[in-house]
Amino acid sequence: MASLELYTNVWIPEPDAVWVSALLLQDYSPGEKHLQLQLSDGQEVQYPVGSISDLPPLGNPAILEGENDLTALSFLHEPAVLHNLRVRFLDYSSIYTYCGIVLVAINPYDQLSIYGEEVIDAYSGQDMGDMEPHIFSVAEEAYRTMTRSEKNQSIIISGESGSGKTVSAKFTMRYFAVVGGASQQTSVEERVLASNPIMESIGNAKTTRNDNSSRFGKYIEIGFARKGDIIAANMRTYLLEKSRVVFQHLFMQVLNLRIQRTHLYAFFEPSASSHVIVFILNRSLRLTFLLLGFLAACLPLGAGGVCP
Numbered sequence: 001m002a003s004l005e006l007y008t009n010v011w012i013p014e015p016d017a018v019w020v021s022a023l024l025l026q027d028y029s030p031g032e033k034h035l036q037l038q039l040s041d042g043q044e045v046q047y048p049v050g051s052i053s054d055l056p057p058l059g060n061p062a063i064l065e066g067e068n069d070l071t072a073l074s075f076l077h078e079p080a081v082l083h084n085l086r087v088r089f090l091d092y093s094s095i096y097t098y099c100g101i102v103l104v105a106i107n108p109y110d111q112l113s114i115y116g117e118e119v120i121d122a123y124s125g126q127d128m129g130d131m132e133p134h135i136f137s138v139a140e141e142a143y144r145t146m147t148r149s150e151k152n153q154s155i156i157i158s159g160e161s162g163s164g165k166t167v168s169a170k171f172t173m174r175y176f177a178v179v180g181g182a183s184q185q186t187s188v189e190e191r192v193l194a195s196n197p198i199m200e201s202i203g204n205a206k207t208t209r210n211d212n213s214s215r216f217g218k219y220i221e222i223g224f225a226r227k228g229d230i231i232a233a234n235m236r237t238y239l240l241e242k243s244r245v246v247f248q249h250l251f252m253q254v255l256n257l258r259i260q261r262t263h264l265y266a267f268f269e270p271s272a273s274s275h276v277i278v279f280i281l282n283r284s285l286r287l288t289f290l291l292l293g294f295l296a297a298c299l300p301l302g303a304g305g306v307c308p
């Protein structure tokens with residue numbers, strides 16, 4: 001777009017707020033060297049325009065403010081996305097927003113009362129588009145598609161460290177446990193959820209970004225029977241990156257031993273500046289869990305050190 005009309009809403013970069021909104025105080029025609037703008041705090045500024053590519057991103061109509069799906073915005077760019085997520089978080093107390101079939105989540109760092117069984121019941125059986133964005137709507141979509149099409153479904157949870165991936169995965173598993181729960185299978189579902197503290201006691205440590213940071217990624221496979229209840233679960237660990245291990249020097253030494261077919265877990269024992277590295281053979285899952293349970297009982301939970 002080359003020309004801009006009086007009172008057009010634009011976003012301009014600002015060092016502290018990242019983006020601030022501004023109103024055009026004069027029509028702009030191509031070739032003019034600046035925009036006459038009024039910032040949201042009333043201040044008037046001249047915004048330099050060297051070429052058309054320097055024109056600032058346009059603001060969305062006020063009616064679209066707080067849209068629950070980012071794809072509904074007329075202009076989709078960085079300031080529009082950040083502003084919409086901010087409005088939803090602050091004005092609507094909503095940490096979730098759709099972006100088409102993707103769910104965007106903001107970590108609230110607060111206990112919210114939006115994960116109870118009554119909320120699970122409300123989402124159960126509903127279409128994703130009919131409900132407010134929620135981690136349960138994604139879980140429900142996967143669950144329904146699986147039961148309808150009898151095909152495996154995957155949920156990918158991605159984000160930077162401390163953004164809430166593990167917590168989201170736990171809420172998803174809780175959802176499956178509740179909607180797929182049949183009386184005979186309760187023990188399987190309980191065991192799926194109960195494995196979390198054991199895995200975390202061995203594989204999590206405190207970092208500068210997250211007090212309970214996962215040191216390895218997890219691929220969690222949940223098996224359902226035809227009527228939709230959970231009958232099996234399997235967790236595979238992967239992505240044990242050097243940067244995620246608390247004691248990197250020792251880790252490298254251990255790797256040099258070239259031990260075959262092993263899963264490696266690093267554990268940081270906080271009070272006695274010592275460490276335990278446990279090798280768990282793939283072959284015996286039962287033995288693995290017994291060993292994990294034993295270690296979890298013997299060693300203090302959590303970790304007090306801070307990783308680089």
Ligand SMILES: Nc1ncnc2c1ncn2[C@@H]1O[C@H](COP(=O)(O)OP(=O)(O)OP(=O)(O)O)[C@@H](O)[C@H]1O
Binds near residue numbers: 167
């Ligand atoms: N939906 C939520 N509601 C409340 N608190 C949350 C939520 N999601 C995350 N948190 C908080 O943020 C912390 C970090 O979340 P989590 O451990 O899931 O991050 P992560 O993305 O798995 O991090 P890492 O990659 O470092 O393992 C949690 O311990 C919890 O306090």
